[in-house]
Amino acid sequence: MKKPSPEAIIGGADRTGLPTDAAARKALDSGAGGEGLAGIYPPPNGAVVYLSDAELDASRAQAFATHPAPDDIWIFGYGSLIWNPGLPVIETVRAQVHGYHRGLFMWSRRNRGTVEQPGLVLAIDRGGSCPGMAFRLPYDDSAAHLTTLWQREMSLGAYRPAWLPCRLIDGRRIRALSFVIKRDSPAYAGTLPDAVLRHVLREARGTYGTTREYVEKTVLALRAAGIPDKHLEQLLSRCGSTTQCAGNDDEATDGAERTAEGVQRQA
Numbered sequence: 001m002k003k004p005s006p007e008a009i010i011g012g013a014d015r016t017g018l019p020t021d022a023a024a025r026k027a028l029d030s031g032a033g034g035e036g037l038a039g040i041y042p043p044p045n046g047a048v049v050y051l052s053d054a055e056l057d058a059s060r061a062q063a064f065a066t067h068p069a070p071d072d073i074w075i076f077g078y079g080s081l082i083w084n085p086g087l088p089v090i091e092t093v094r095a096q097v098h099g100y101h102r103g104l105f106m107w108s109r110r111n112r113g114t115v116e117q118p119g120l121v122l123a124i125d126r127g128g129s130c131p132g133m134a135f136r137l138p139y140d141d142s143a144a145h146l147t148t149l150w151q152r153e154m155s156l157g158a159y160r161p162a163w164l165p166c167r168l169i170d171g172r173r174i175r176a177l178s179f180v181i182k183r184d185s186p187a188y189a190g191t192l193p194d195a196v197l198r199h200v201l202r203e204a205r206g207t208y209g210t211t212r213e214y215v216e217k218t219v220l221a222l223r224a225a226g227i228p229d230k231h232l233e234q235l236l237s238r239c240g241s242t243t244q245c246a247g248n249d250d251e252a253t254d255g256a257e258r259t260a261e262g263v264q265r266q267a
Contacts (some may be wrong), residue, residue, distance in 0.1 A: 006179035009111075041196050042118050043107060046186025051157050056150045063161040063177070064146075072139050076166055076176035078102050078132040080214065081120035083221035086152070087145050091136035094169040098179060101128030102229065104197070104215070106158060107187045112206040112214050119204030120189060120197075122218065123159070123181035128235060131227040134166055134176050153179050158187035198239040 065071070076097060077085060104120040113119025124130055137145065153159055159179035166176040181188055192242070204211040215232060222229050 030101070036195050037199060041199060042116060043189070044186070045109070045115055046127045048109065048156065048186055050155050055157075056147075056154055059154055059161065060146060060150045061077075063163075066163070070139060072178040072198055073137040073142055073146075074166065075135045075137060076132055076164060076178040078124055078130055078178070081135070082133050082225065083217050084146065085135055087135060087137055089135040089137055090132075093134045093136075093172075094131070094225060095134035095166050095174075096129060096131050097124075097164045097166050097176070097178070098129045100124040100126060100130050100164070100178075102132075103231070104192070104200075104211075104235075105181050105186060105189050107189050108204075108206060108211070109187075110206055111208045112211045113200070113204040113206050114206060117204050118200070119206055119214075120192075121211070121214060124178065125181050125183075131222075131229075133225060134168055134174065142180045156185070156187055158182055158185040196237055197235060201236075201239050 003136050014129065072090075073082070074083075075087070075089075076095060079102070097127070102118060102122055102124055105123040105125050107113070107119050108119040108121045109115045111119075112121055154161070160182050162178055162180050163175045164178050166174050183190075201212045203208075208214075215236060219229065219236065222232070
């Protein structure tokens with residue numbers, strides 16, 4: 001199990017609120033002690049505050065302060081953006097960023113869970129590397145689409161918008177906008193034991209569906225794009241997947257196939 005960084009340690013528990021004691025975490029992972037989640041899950045709600053429209057506008061303006069106005073905008077997707085970009089992109093290319101890795105690092109108390117039963121969604125955190133998809137958005141008339149993107153990704157302020165060096169499959173090197181989890185956010189989940197992941201995948205459901213559905217759609221999209229995530233697939237295998245991940249989800253499969261077609265055209 002990944003050891004929490006020193007900056008994440010808070011009085012006998014890591015930043016997720018889970019115990020750092022090795023025996024306690026081992027008991028969690030093995031499912032010992034019945035459910036074994038009392039006092040551990042759900043996590044503390046923290047000071048969850050949704051950003052106002054003015055705050056979202058200011059965040060977006062700050063992120064684009066250094067972006068050359070005439071240039072098209074590249075966006076690096078590593079989760080639901082892959083199968084549901086929601087943007088009128090003109091190019092889709094397989095890509096890789098270094099220095100960050102993908103994981104279920106963010107609590108979802110609305111879209112994929114509730115306050116009482118939080119779900120999880122993907123984020124990128126420091127370390128390693130992450131394959132994903134780069135989407136090119138034309139700069140002209142991009143303002144409305146970026147507003148929608150900010151409302152989707154930045155409403156909690158749990159992400160840090162960042163321009164990341166990105167290498168495309170055809171060798172081009174670009175600077176792409178992505179969203180990095182903020183470790184000081186109440187939404188930061190960190191590295192969780194399997195007992196918690198198993199419970200979340202089994203029980204968490206929010207406005208847009210379950211955490212399990214979200215993860216399975218992402219797994220399908222990554223497979224279709226030719227960049228399967230072995231970590232996510234192993235997580236589903238350990239913590240209880242369903243046959244849906246074998247390809248029964250039409251929405252995810254259709255979206256993934258469209259993404260794969262875009263990759264093929266550009267590769």
